[in-house]
Amino acid sequence: MSSSDRLTGLDASFLHLERDGAHMHVAATMIFDGPSPDFEEFKQHLEGRLHLVPRFRQKLRFVPLDQGRPVWVDDPHLNLDYHVRHTALPAPGDEAQLRTFAARVFSQGLDRSKPLWEMWIVDGLADDRFAIVSKSHHCLVDGVSGVDITTVLFDAEPEPAAVDDPPQWIPRPEPSELQLLGSALTERVTVPAEFARGVRALIRRPAQALGAVRHAIGATGSFAGRGLSAPESPLNVDIGPHRRFAWVRADLADLRRIKDVYGGTVNDVVLTVVSGALGRHLRSLGHDTDGLTLKAMVPVSIRTPEQHGSLGNQVTAMMAPLPVWCEDPIERLGIVRRAMGNLKQSKQAVGANLLAEMTDFAPPTIVSQAARLQPRQRFFNLVVTNVPGPQFPLYVLGRQLRDIFPMVPLARRQAVCVGIMSYDGGINFGLVGDYEGLPTLGGLAGDLNDELENLAALTPTVGGNGSTPHEPARSTSTS
Numbered sequence: 001m002s003s004s005d006r007l008t009g010l011d012a013s014f015l016h017l018e019r020d021g022a023h024m025h026v027a028a029t030m031i032f033d034g035p036s037p038d039f040e041e042f043k044q045h046l047e048g049r050l051h052l053v054p055r056f057r058q059k060l061r062f063v064p065l066d067q068g069r070p071v072w073v074d075d076p077h078l079n080l081d082y083h084v085r086h087t088a089l090p091a092p093g094d095e096a097q098l099r100t101f102a103a104r105v106f107s108q109g110l111d112r113s114k115p116l117w118e119m120w121i122v123d124g125l126a127d128d129r130f131a132i133v134s135k136s137h138h139c140l141v142d143g144v145s146g147v148d149i150t151t152v153l154f155d156a157e158p159e160p161a162a163v164d165d166p167p168q169w170i171p172r173p174e175p176s177e178l179q180l181l182g183s184a185l186t187e188r189v190t191v192p193a194e195f196a197r198g199v200r201a202l203i204r205r206p207a208q209a210l211g212a213v214r215h216a217i218g219a220t221g222s223f224a225g226r227g228l229s230a231p232e233s234p235l236n237v238d239i240g241p242h243r244r245f246a247w248v249r250a251d252l253a254d255l256r257r258i259k260d261v262y263g264g265t266v267n268d269v270v271l272t273v274v275s276g277a278l279g280r281h282l283r284s285l286g287h288d289t290d291g292l293t294l295k296a297m298v299p300v301s302i303r304t305p306e307q308h309g310s311l312g313n314q315v316t317a318m319m320a321p322l323p324v325w326c327e328d329p330i331e332r333l334g335i336v337r338r339a340m341g342n343l344k345q346s347k348q349a350v351g352a353n354l355l356a357e358m359t360d361f362a363p364p365t366i367v368s369q370a371a372r373l374q375p376r377q378r379f380f381n382l383v384v385t386n387v388p389g390p391q392f393p394l395y396v397l398g399r400q401l402r403d404i405f406p407m408v409p410l411a412r413r414q415a416v417c418v419g420i421m422s423y424d425g426g427i428n429f430g431l432v433g434d435y436e437g438l439p440t441l442g443g444l445a446g447d448l449n450d451e452l453e454n455l456a457a458l459t460p461t462v463g464g465n466g467s468t469p470h471e472p473a474r475s476t477s478t479s
Contacts, residue, residue: 068184
């Protein structure tokens, strides 16, 4: 076992957070043109590329007595028939049925004794289409590296790219319980040596080191202070294991036009429409939103270009204010744009990253206990994550991918989250809601649709006076 096979503190935290129905896997529902490929042919296609993502052939082993973070080991019993599954929608095979199926798949936890991923081929989708529903545990992959895996498993041209014959895979022998414990204790002994190097550097360069310490303390304080201020809301209730799923399609060009006219970023526009949709929906349910600003946890990738294609999580977070009280979309965009600009100038994202890195040095038992305290704290009201996808079409065995809708896990006492992913000129919103905690998820998708249309209609063409014609956003949800 090498140190690279051991989970980082951040990755391990997703395992500790997975309790009482709050599953910590990420997923995507992908819609393709054309008839589905032959199932055996698809499995062979996948198996021929599996060596490019070796973590998908590994499983987790847990260290006895919780004396170290879990490690990835080769699974000698890997069975693609378990991980790659085949199903079909009944007639008429509409998108509502697909969303219901995807929500049910997403509601089921992954078996920790096996590699932590599943892939479903779904036949029978109307209009000569099929779908793939794929899910992986969050400790295995974050959103940005997930995009990289997609580009590895799929092709950028209709004709499948030739792949060299994969090397024969001979799984490494599984370590025994004693070996797992010994490896963890050995690593623990080596950590003080690294700490000693830091102490020596502090003695040699006290002024520079002291400045770095002040910066770190300020950064973590900024993050923690802001994170603890999330208000009470109807979105923060006890949740169960079952999920609803809704989605909204939009045109990425519309969002870019809006940010070009009013400034900021596409992500600012995304947060603006999400804020508006939440406010509109809460008011429709009779809730007072006067003065209410929700907090969204916005993951920010810190993956370097050299790290693209590697698995595991390379993310930090920012706590973004969502001014749901503001009903004017242009005013709301200005508020969000200024607030996000101020956050980027602050130390908050740096602080979140430092807090995540600190878990690498915390004993696993402490990390586990800290995770159990999460329901008692309200650091944020919901997660809003925006992942940039490839801006070119992808194919599987010659079939073009038309849509990809992300599915993001719910944290405990958080009944909704919003995943956003751009792909080939479009931008799709995937809304995951707790089945009992947010039975009106379809209505929230409709409100998001309306907010997208309103903001686009109010935005003039860059350099002109009229509105730019655009395809209306379309919202859909589980039945």
